[in-house]
Amino acid sequence: MSDETDEIWELYADDGAQALDAMEDALQALGEGRGNAAAHVSALFRAVHTFKGNSRVLGLAVVEGRAHLAEDLIGLVRDEGVPLSEAILAMLVRACDTFRGMLEATAATRADVDPAPSEALAADLAALIGTLQADPAPESTAEAMSEAPQAEAPAPEPEPEPEPEPIAKAEAPAAPRLADDPAYRKIFLDMAAGTIAELADLMAEPGADLASRADKALSALGHAASQMGLEDWRAAIATGTPASAETLARTAEALRGLQRALEGGEADAGGLDAAFFADLAAIFRQVSDVGLRLTGDAPAGDAERDALHRDITALIAPHGIPRVAAAAETLRAAVDPLAYKTAELQFYEELARLEQGIDRSGIDSDVILPGTLLRAWCADHVFDTLQALRVGLDAPRRAGRPDWFPDFEGLMQRVFHASRHFHIETAAQLTMALIDLFARMRMEGGTPDALLIQIARGFVDTMELVFDALDQGDAPDMVRIEQLFEEASNVCFVASGMATAKSIEKRLGLPPDFHRVLSPESVKAAQSAIDAGLRFHVVRADLNGDEALAERFLEWITGDRMRMITNVTVFECDATLFDFLLAAPLTEPRMLEALADVDPGGRHLSLRLALSAEQATEEPAPDEAEAPAPSTGGAAVTLQMLEAIGEISAGQAMVDHMLGELGAADLLHDIDIDLRTAGLPALDKRVRGVLRDRIERHGAALQRIAEAGSQISAQLLQLQEDSTAMRTRPAEALLAPLAAHVSAEARKAGHEARLSHTGAEIVLDQMVIEDLRRILKPLLAARLAAPSAPRRIHLTLAQQEDRVILDILDDGAFETAPPPAIAALADALRGRQGEFRRIAQPGGGTRHHIAVPLQMIVMDVMVLRVGDVRYVLPVSAIQRIHQSRDILTVSASEGRRMLRLDDGRIVPIRALPRVGAAREGDAQGLYVIAASGDAQIAIPVDELLGQQLVLRRPLRGVLAGLRDLAGIAILSGGEIGMVVAVGSLAQGQAGPGQPRAAARSIPLSA
């Protein structure tokens, strides 16, 4: 094992031990009730998060999974307002003990642990999380566990019976009422109690202003009731206003009744009880049955819809719930499937509003509550929702119009509910983060930029996979969700073309508290300070108590010699303090002196941390170092930007070249020649001496400029390589979502189908991935909608130097006449010089062979020199470099020259066109052995100049006719490289007039 690997595992063990120590300390402090509970919970979360991240880096899936559950549990306390109970603490102590054992085992074996011993812990953690999400304040762990699913993976809520059918389009469900949220309900009840008490006071001591004071109090409560969605409260208050001495007592009494109901008495505001919700199950079945009939061959008639309406009315009439009654009426009036589905959703929504105040303990756990149903509905229709999102995101956008995709936020809300249904909290948060990003764009009055659209598409693809996995009963891969969350958090930095907050944190070794306050502006300021070589200091300031000092301090940190990067609030006991990150040329002692000048008493300002240049280059933490790079960051690097970088690079190379020529010129010698040519006398020796000194100083200055130019060239090289690398993604990003797409499309068509694939590891430019997605989706959708649709599809993706090959083999029947969508695809591809073939398979099944020409792509290439020409060859086509002079001339093959390899095989030699310098390759015997498909060739070269990433551009105009070339590329030094089409060269002829023959290596024995 390498030293590096040893070091990583040692780091893992050390970091893990520290994290678990921190976890233990926090748990102990919380158990003893010491210190600031919120701070301990945060520390606990960070410790488990670190432990989880380290485990993920080393591929310890079991450890990571258990830690993830513990993190989720702490997250409920930290972020969701769940009270920290003894049960939670006991569970976390148990988890901590288990993690200790896991750390020791994994550090010793360098392998993941056996999942079996910790399965009970995982199940208990999942159960407790599930219960807390349903009811934030369980009495005990045991009680919580008795009601929760016993599974490690996120557990879906019970499915409604019967399942509603998918619909093509429906109104977005309304957001759940605030009254459904226990926290809001409590706030409202407190407020209502205050208002009722105030009314009582008014009645006890009526004054002249009784009516106005009562109206004011009732108006405020009425608004709150409206916000809560409590229509009955609002109606009661409306009836009681304007208030008078006569009406007040009646109003107060009505409010008390509603208060009792809302506090969770025997029935809710509508007088609903457990039996009502139990009876709803039969109604749900009827509603669904009628819906199914409407889409079937024998549509439900008026009589069936009337019967349904009658049954609903019979159930709801005693409770007087008009909104549900109205929804039921709409349901009866709906005669076509689409209208019916819309009404069905509205019906579920209205029922979901009734959940407030019901005593859940009296309801059988098998009964589906309306709120659960709403989330289940969103989950059940999530593939339709995702598809609608995809269509909206792919639709041509109306530039500058904030309504470019009016349904976006509504559809995303559905995904949010669906995520909550499956208890995938990270996905729910990610959904909200995207809503935030798009809402900000909307506020700016424009359309989202390409980067945001790209992230949203990635979100849709990923969520399709996640929900598909859940649908199949598999545990979804949440890593991609977390990556997307990270990308969403970074999007404002990337879009600004700046370093991300995390990169600045790493470079400066910033305390974690600063993470949440680094904005694009502060990152820019930090980057500028780093570039200027300034030192960084963290100064803690107590500013709120002394305004004069605060002004003095703020004047100082915004002065000429100081740069304020950012600052963060720190709560210490009862005090609110601020940590300022400052950049200045001052050393630590000078900084202390300066602070003493501003705060002579030294009571309000203190230097917490000085970050030296060494700290600024600190290595990243292991979990961050190994984290996959955000894949959509490259979307910010447009092709135009890449071209611009290439052109600047070329310009710089030209400047370097001219400087080099100037520097190399012997000016004195040139002057002598010029003088002689003009018939003038030669220079005097003393004059020559003076001139030589001056010219040498001039030459030295030129040399310095040339050196600076070389540095810029090197930076440009790095920039070009980084930029091109940012645009590439593995084909997995295309193929994995396609698998989910196939499952979803097949499901829509009423059957099952699976897509398998090979070639996921091939790296492609983002533009190519998008291009392939646009081809494959309609093709697969058309196949899956065919009468004899395939059940199994295998897609093979391969890349040649100038095209991507897709080979799609399925077991569906061959269609003699292709569907219009496939015919249109074939025409479009042929119009782009691509290929499209449909082939019937002998044993049944259909093969589609597609070749998609590549226009501008990023390639990893080897740069070769042949004469004065630079060629580039895709690294993927190169098999080896070979040096030999063992050349055969094969008379049976029309005198072709062949190279004998070490293993005895001989391969045809294919020379590239040479310009300039004499042939060296053959003399040196230097060959690149390249392959395209089965064909193998030996290319003689003069020199191998190195490997680099380049952007290949198409050949245009007369260049387009050049044989054996696939394009051109600007190389990192600014030169032009000719991109070799290996496939074409391998098929090429040895000389003019000779027929083309494919190159094949021949075993010598043959």
Next chain:
Amino acid sequence: MPYKVMVVDDAAMMRLYISSFLKSLPDFTMVAQAANGQEALDKLADHADIDLILLDIEMPVMDGLEFLRHAKLKTRARICMLSSVTVAGSPLAAKARELGADGVVAKPSGTVSHDLEEKTGDELARVMRQLMAA
């Protein structure tokens, strides 16, 4: 009549900066300020006519998110988060949206952003006006 604004921020200097910024907008006027969510809730009782609340998140006693939950019931005012922790797409910005914040803007340079008007003034004014127009 200019829209009435309450500023809720625990940093006294920040309240001064925001107040100064609001003076540059003729269509808005600051009528109340509070140093934490609880204080803001108390002040809401006396300022029922507030149109807009500019709300920080990280505050002692009651933070901005908790205030948001309460204030949604107690006031018709629009609520715009103005915090150093609501960088676009961040978890806390997402949480604020989930809890019903009408607008979300990030302070440019941390909790105490002396350059608020210079760097974020245009964006904040645009969001405030859009919220009032909605």
